[in-house]
Amino acid sequence: MSDDRIDFDPASVRDLAEAVAWARARLPGELVMLSLVDGTRLLPLDLPPPTDQPADSFAVGSGPLEPPDSDSRDVYALVEAIEARFSPILSEGHHVFEPEGWPGPVTAYVLRDRVGLVGFAAVDGAQEEAPGADEDLASAIRLAHRLDAAAHQTTETVILNEVVSAASETFQLPKLLGMIARNVAMVSGFDRASILLLEGAGRLKAAASQFSDGHHDYKLWATFDDIVVPVPAFVTAIDTLEPSVFEKAEEAVDLLPEGWIGPLGLRSVVVLPLIDGEQPIGVLVLDSLERRRITPQRLAGAVRVASLGAQAIGLVRMVESERASKQRAQTVLGTVAQATSQLNTMGVLGVLADAMRDILEDTSTVAFVLDEGRPGRLAVRGTGDGVFSLIDLLEAGVGTSAGTSAFSQSTATSLELNSTLAPVPEIAALGIGRVALIPVRKSGRDIGWIVSYDPEPRPHEESRIRIASIVASQSAMAVETAQIIETERTKVSRLEETDRLKTVFVATVSHELRTPLTAIVGFAEVLAEMIDDGDMKDHIEDIRRESAVLESLIGNLLDTSRLDGGMLSLDIRSVLIEPVIAEAVELIRYNNGDRTIRFDVDGHPGIVNIDPERVRQVILNLADNALKYSPPEEPIDVLLNQDADGVTIHIDDAGAGIPVDERASVFQRFYRLDTHEELAGTGIGLYLVRALVEAHGGTISIHDSPSGGARFTVRLGFPQAEVDDGLESDLG
Structure with a gap:
């Protein structure tokens, strides 16, 4: 092009793209670099494509990115060469040199305005002094940069508002993470941002990766399984991590996972801690597929957005924690209620195994009780692949710090084995990944254990382990109760x-x-x-x-034998009650000629539905009992009367009586009063009497007799007492 100066008004520049267009028009050769100056460091500006070149050929961030094709013109090689010759170029104002790694000579021009040094412009080839590299062009670039900074500030404000709005409205953590990642990438000028939320000893809680144009980065997602193998340095240093800028990504190899830098072709990296209040919750990693220097303004903007994003994440996690707490309470209460409803040990173990498998999201879970310190009866849920081999290894102490049985760790609330944090080769050889061991503990005593495992080596989430431990602890009583019930049943x-x-x-x-x-x-x-x-x-x-x-x-x-076997039946007939009782009294008198048995009838008792032989047997047993416990010289009274509801039979003796607190017990089979153990008897007479009376639909009770002894009172229905069809079963 001609060296003639192209006049323009620097104050009319509207944006950086227009300033770059003026630079291309006013400078000889192809414009290959335009930078601002920060001290002695150059901050290269992104050059929009020339107006005669399709924009797509230079577009970055329009979709999933790939590492750029090999290009012999490394802008940062040019930048470093100018920085190395900073003073000579500054003094000359125009300098021709051939940077290392650059195919040919380059001419650098110093851009100054009335305020001072603005930056440098570099064109391809050996060029003469350019009249266009003057104060007007420098002023235009300074103004364009300020306008760009103002626009960036406006964009940052919009982004911050978007983050606040997303936190207050969506309460969906994955969506929020993606939005924060995209916005930090936009503010920083980097191609991509990835967020890693962590918990505990390097456990990955959640993650998101997006390009600055909003596209999800599925390629990086494929490497997340390797994030904790080995544990990245930023996890162990997260409490003291400061914003770290790596213009050359390989300089971050000690901080980032190995699977990120080389395989993904990263060129420049920025690592920002995510701090909610004073609590580190994760990291945000910015990276570029082309080498890039981040300006202080953009770095500060990225830090601000990341900081606000961390607060938003904290708010959403707090809401999710509240929801999780309610769900956790429902899970615990539901499982414990279901376990408690089981009346056998295997039922309780089955409920626990089902619940733990769901809580820990594993393929297999086994719950068992301890029998003399060793695994006893067990319930398996899921595939159960390798369960017995695994239990043998755990019982042998494989993977435990003390080398003793895992089921003797009486102080541990839970154990995590063979995860990526603590691999155990013997367990891995079974095709098993992570293993969680949860004790079923009651009053400091282990009554069982739960072993849950999965081929996946990534550790269980701490929150899920906590829920599982609570469920096991709260269900311990159900296990113990079921064992007691089974023992009592036996x-x-x-x-x-x-x-x-x-x-x-x-x-x-x-x-x-x-x-x-x-x-x-x-x-x-x-x-x-x-x-x-x-x-x-x-x-x-x-x-x-x-x-x-x-x-x-x-x-x-x-x-009694027939009664216990349910085979004692009644022959119910409608009969006059008085002759039945009179016959029984006569038989008693005949068998006890030396004793006085008095029989008195009040009124005219009518017809009742009874088995005469069984009622006679009732009177004989009661009278025999009265004679046994009365002094020989004292009479026995048998009284029969009637009322509107039926007939009543009293048998009175003159013995010592029966204590009130023992009156219900004397009708139990084989029960004998302690005060009369010297008297012969089997303890089945009164038991049979009550059974026969109740089989007739009647009642029997004990009171004090007028003479101070005991009165047995039998009530039978009158005149048509119905007898249940299920009499035989009632007697049994």
Whole structure:
């Protein structure tokens, strides 16, 4: 082009692109670099494409980026060469040189205006002094830069407002992270921004990566699995991390994951800490596929947006934490309620295994109880691949710091094994990745453990481990209760079996006794007819009387056996109650000739629906009981009366009476009063009496008799007492 100066008004420049266009028009050769000056450092400006060249050929950030093609013209090689010759170029105002790594000579021009040094312009080839590299061009570039800075400030303000709006309206962490990453990239002028939120010892909580034009970076996502292998330096240094700028990405190799710089072709990197209040929550990584210097203004803007973004993230995480707390409470309460509803150990273990597998998001979970310190009964959920081999390794102490069984770690609230943070080769050889061990602990005592595992090596989230620990702790009582219930059930089963065998024995013995007893009674009757001797007749009468007592006892034993087996039935008929009671009283008098038994009837009792033989048996047992516990010289009273609701039978004795607190107990099978242990008896008479009375729909109770002894009162319906069809089952 001509060296003639092209006149223009510097004050009319509207933006940096127009200033660059004027520089191209006023300077000889091809404009290859235009920079501002910060001390002795050059800050290259992005050069828009010439108006005669398609914009797409220079566009950056219009989609997923790839490393640029090899270009022999490295602008930063030119920048470093000018910085190395800063003083000579500054003094000459025009300097021709050939930078290392540049294909040919370059001419640098110093740009000054009335204020001072503005920057440098470089054109391709060896050029003469250019009249166009004057104060007007320098002023235009300074003004354009100020306008660009003002526009950038406006953009930054808009972006900050957008961040605040997103935090207050969306409350969706993934969307917020992507928006913050995009906006920081825009403010910084870098191609891409990636956010890593961390928790605990380098665990990746959440991540997002976006280009400055808003496109998601799926290529970088593919490397996130390697972020914690090894743990990046910025994780361990996050508490003291300051904004770090690396013009050459390879200088950040000690800070960033190995899989980011070389494979992704990164050229320049900026690492910014994300601080919410005073708490570090993660990092933001800016990178460029072309070498780039960030201006102080853009770095400050990126720090401001990142800082506000960290506060927004903190707000959203707080809201999410509240939601998670409610969900966690629901999970804990739901699981504990479901576990508590199980009445057997395997049911509780199954509930816990299901819940833990969902909470920890693993493919397999096993819950088991300890039996003498070793894994006992267990429930497996999921695939269960390698579960027994894994338990053997854990029991052998593989992966534990002390080398002892993992299930003897009585102070640990949880254990994490074979994750990327603590690999265990023996476990990895089973095709298993991370392993979480949660104790089921009650009052400081381990009653079981939960082992949850997955092929994925990335550690479990700490929040999920906490939930799992709470569920296990709160469910420990359900496990212990289920074990107690099962123990008691076993005891009951044994007692029931013992009782059944006893019932069979009693029934068998009773049947065996009845046969010879029948012979004894029969021969006694024959002897009574054959012998006239008075003394002998008295002896024979004693045999008959004692045989009747024995027969009554055997009958009670047999009836009790039938009652327990549900086989005792009633022959219900409509009969007059008075003759039934009178016959029983006469039999009692006959069998106890030396005792006084008084029978009194009040009114005219009517017809009742009863089994006469069983009601007679009730009166015989009650009278026999009264005679046994009364002094021989005292009478026994049997009273019968009626009212509108039925008939009442009283049997009164003159004995010592029955304490109030024992009156309900005397109707229990085999129950004997401590004060009368010296008296013979089986303890089944009153038990059978109550069963027979209640089978008739009646009631029996105990009171004090007028003579100070005991009064047994039987109430039976009158005149048409209905009897349930399910009588036999009721008796059982």
